[in-house]
Amino acid sequence: MPIDNDGVMIILSSPSGAGKTTLVKLLSKLDDFEISISHTTRKPRQNEIPNKDYYFVNEKEFKRLIKNQEFLEYAKVFNNFYGSTRTPVINSLNNGKNVLFDIDWQGADQIKNKKLDYKLITFFILPPSKKILFERLSNRDMKDKLIAEERMKQFDHDVLHWINYDYVIINNDIENCYQKIYSLIQAEIKNGSKDYDKDFIRSHIEKLTS
Ligand code: 5GP
Numbered sequence: 001m002p003i004d005n006d007g008v009m010i011i012l013s014s015p016s017g018a019g020k021t022t023l024v025k026l027l028s029k030l031d032d033f034e035i036s037i038s039h040t041t042r043k044p045r046q047n048e049i050p051n052k053d054y055y056f057v058n059e060k061e062f063k064r065l066i067k068n069q070e071f072l073e074y075a076k077v078f079n080n081f082y083g084s085t086r087t088p089v090i091n092s093l094n095n096g097k098n099v100l101f102d103i104d105w106q107g108a109d110q111i112k113n114k115k116l117d118y119k120l121i122t123f124f125i126l127p128p129s130k131k132i133l134f135e136r137l138s139n140r141d142m143k144d145k146l147i148a149e150e151r152m153k154q155f156d157h158d159v160l161h162w163i164n165y166d167y168v169i170i171n172n173d174i175e176n177c178y179q180k181i182y183s184l185i186q187a188e189i190k191n192g193s194k195d196y197d198k199d200f201i202r203s204h205i206e207k208l209t210s
Pocket of ligand 1: 039073077084102107168
């Protein structure tokens with residue numbers, strides 16, 4: 001049974017290229033914070049380390065994990081499967097660790113709907129503008145411009161899910177964005193006051209979607 005000393009679950013989602021993976025890695029350096037390492041059927045990128053960035057598995061293995069009900073959540077994103085296995089997450093939470101999830105809106109919805117007895121804080125990270133997003137995506141996947149263009153199209157759909165998150169954060173500067181998320185997590189854990197301007201976020205989203 002979850003108790004007061006249990007860790008909290010922290011989800012960061014964003015349209016692709018908004019910088020959430022970097023933010024999750026920065027947050028994981030804090031004491032008592034851990035990343036939930038996802039399974040995926042996607043092929044590793046050049047700079048990715050197996051069993052650290054992801055558990056890279058084939059579709060057969062992924063489907064076996066689904067069948068055995070090992071996933072807390074899973075989803076198909078850009079033609080590949082991604083999922084978070086339940087046991088390591090629950091063990092970490094029970095040991096007082098805060099668990100960070102770098103997952104998409106489908107996974108966030110699933111975890112929210114499970115209504116687990118652990119505290120859950122959800123963040124949606126947005127880029128400062130579409131122009132900057134396209135630059136970030138193009139730099140990342142130089143080999144394939146099509147990937148950047150495909151992910152830009154996806155952006156217009158993904159951004160609509162901001163409404164289901166506790167906090168929306170604009171990533172115009174990684175350090176500043178990190179500090180905002182860190183302060184909000186601390187405020188949530190300690191029940192302190194939260195520095196969050198909902199109207200500003202609403203107008204930013206209107207600009208991104210117009
Ligand atoms: P990428 O291929 O760029 O690493 O990730 C693509 C998308 O899949 C990102 O939005 C990422 O957050 C999401 N993702 C990564 N792992 C998981 C997971 O375990 N579950 C879900 N639902 N999404 C994930």
